[in-house]
Amino acid sequence: MRSSVRNGVVGATLSLAILATACGSGDGTGDAIEGPTITIGAQDFGESAILAEIYSQALADGGYTTEVQSLAGFRDLEIEAFDAGEINFAPEYAASMLEFLNDFAGEASGDAAATTELLQARLDEIGLQALEVSDAIDTNAFVVTPETSEEFGITSLSDLAENGADLTLGGPPDCETNPFCIPGLQDVYGVDLSANFTPLDAGQVTVQALESGEIDIAILFSTSGIIADKGWLLLEDDQSMLAADNVVPVVTTEVAEAYGQEFADLVNAVSAELTTADLTEMNRKFDIEQQDPGDIATEWLTEKGLIES
Numbered sequence: 057m058r059s060s061v062r063n064g065v066v067g068a069t070l071s072l073a074i075l076a077t078a079c080g081s082g083d084g085t086g087d088a089i090e091g092p093t094i095t096i097g098a099q100d101f102g103e104s105a106i107l108a109e110i111y112s113q114a115l116a117d118g119g120y121t122t123e124v125q126s127l128a129g130f131r132d133l134e135i136e137a138f139d140a141g142e143i144n145f146a147p148e149y150a151a152s153m154l155e156f157l158n159d160f161a162g163e164a165s166g167d168a169a170a171t172t173e174l175l176q177a178r179l180d181e182i183g184l185q186a187l188e189v190s191d192a193i194d195t196n197a198f199v200v201t202p203e204t205s206e207e208f209g210i211t212s213l214s215d216l217a218e219n220g221a222d223l224t225l226g227g228p229p230d231c232e233t234n235p236f237c238i239p240g241l242q243d244v245y246g247v248d249l250s251a252n253f254t255p256l257d258a259g260q261v262t263v264q265a266l267e268s269g270e271i272d273i274a275i276l277f278s279t280s281g282i283i284a285d286k287g288w289l290l291l292e293d294d295q296s297m298l299a300a301d302n303v304v305p306v307v308t309t310e311v312a313e314a315y316g317q318e319f320a321d322l323v324n325a326v327s328a329e330l331t332t333a334d335l336t337e338m339n340r341k342f343d344i345e346q347q348d349p350g351d352i353a354t355e356w357l358t359e360k361g362l363i364e365s
Contacts, residue, residue, distance in 0.1 A: 089119040091314045096124050097134050097143035101258040102342040102349065103194060103277060103335060107147035109353035111305060114326045117363040120319070130230060130258075131156050138184060144308040150175055150189055151299035152236065153306065157182075160235045164299035168193075171300045185312055187305045187323050192330035195298040196227075196236050197278040198291040204272050205289050212292040217247045220273070226265045227275025229255040236298050237275060244297040249273075259343070279332060281340025303330055329360045 094115055098108035105126070112122040125143060127133045131153070137143040150171045151164035157178040164171045172189045179185055198213060205211060208219045216223070231237035231253060241247050254271055256262040263282055266274040273291075276283060283290055305323050312320065338356060341347040357363040 087119050088121075089315070091120070092144065092311060094120055094122045094145050094311060095143045096122060097127050097137050097146040098124055099127055099130050099134060099146075101277070103279065103339055104147060105349040106338050106342060106352050107303060109350045110330075110357060111145065111147060111323060111326060113350070113353050113357055114362050115319075115322060117357075118322050120315070130228070135182075138308065139182070144311045146306050148186075148304050148306045149194060149301040150186075150304045151195075151301045152234070153304070154178060155235050155299075160233065160239070162235060164235075166296060166298075166300050168300040168302040172302070172304055175304070179306065183309050184306050185309055187307065187312075187320055188327050189302045189304040190327040190330040192279075192303045192332050192335050193301055194277050194279045194303065194332070194335055195293075195301045196231075196234070197276050197280065197283065199266065199274045199276050199283055199288045200272065200291060201266065201286075201288055210291065211289065212294040213241065213245050213247075213297065214294050215291070216241065216249075217245050221247055221249070222252070223249070223272035224252045224254065224270075225249045225273045225275065226254040226256045226271035227262050228258045231255070231275055236301070240297040244295050277339070279335040279339050281336060281343050285340070285344055303327065303335075326357075326362060329362065 094112070096108045096112050098105045105124075108124045112124050116122045127137060134143070134146055135156075138146070150168060154164045154171055154175040155161070157175070163174050168189050172186055176186050200210060204223075208223065209215060210220055225231070225238075227237070228234075232250065232255070233239065238250050238253060241249060254265070256265055256271075258277065262271075262274045262276060265271045266288070267286070278290065282288075305327060307323075334356065338352050341352050342349060354363070
């Protein structure tokens with residue numbers, strides 16, 4: 057196990073709350089399959105909860121015993137939970153996961169296959185493995201209101217270097233170390249917003265701060281349904297700072313070996329159906345219509361023919 061994955065994690069214990077449990081009892085298309093419970097970790101934002109439910113429900117329908125657990129935080133807690141044996145599956149994002157594990161060495165690129173291959177080399181060190189990467193991609197999005205865009209002449213991230221150095225930025229706390237956030241703006245675009253950053257969240261708090269004028273630029277996810285709903289503008293990444301943050305399931309080697317190729321095939325079949333447009337629509341249902349992640353997942357899986365209605 058790679059010891060450095062524990063560095064920077066606050067707290068000696070991790071309290072995990074069960075969001076939902078779906079037992080593979082043979083009620084779906086497959087008979088009950090003997091083996092360890094597949095415990096899927098969901099990070100503290102809506103899309104992660106939806107993806108966790110999607111994989112959980114598909115596996116349960118195939119006869120596996122599954123449960124979804126909220127991590128009440130982000131990737132650092134996820135890695136700790138893997139290390140402690142409290143989860144053995146997580147929906148992840150290829151570039152961000154790679155850069156977290158390589159101490160932000162800048163290895164990720166816009167090539168999803170190459171980035172996932174590099175990720176696997178890092179996962180090998182900590183007893184994890186990536187299954188097939190999906191076409192669905194979700195990157196950081198730097199979002200402004202039309203009024204801010206017009207007032208400061210900002211439509212791209214390059215424009216920030218000329219006109220946006222004094223603007224305030226708000227979003228997830230990890231923006232300060234995430235290579236696709238403040239460090240990336242510094243390295244690629246030459247603009248330093250670290251002194252103007254307010255740590256908020258990856259969702260509604262940041263949305264409200266932009267709406268109220270508390271911040272000028274919001275860091276949201278590119279698949280957020282709120283961006284179009286509010287008529288906000290996503291600043292163009294015109295110098296390609298953002299890398300291939302495609303959705304990729306990560307599992308423990310133990311679970312992969314316990315269940316073999318049929319398990320991998322089922323998970324890969326789900327990933328093969330995921331698209332960026334699907335993520336955006338599911339996020340819209342969560343953010344705008346405030347639908348339950350489990351219900352959103354069930355509807356999507358049924359529409360794709362991955363589970364029986």
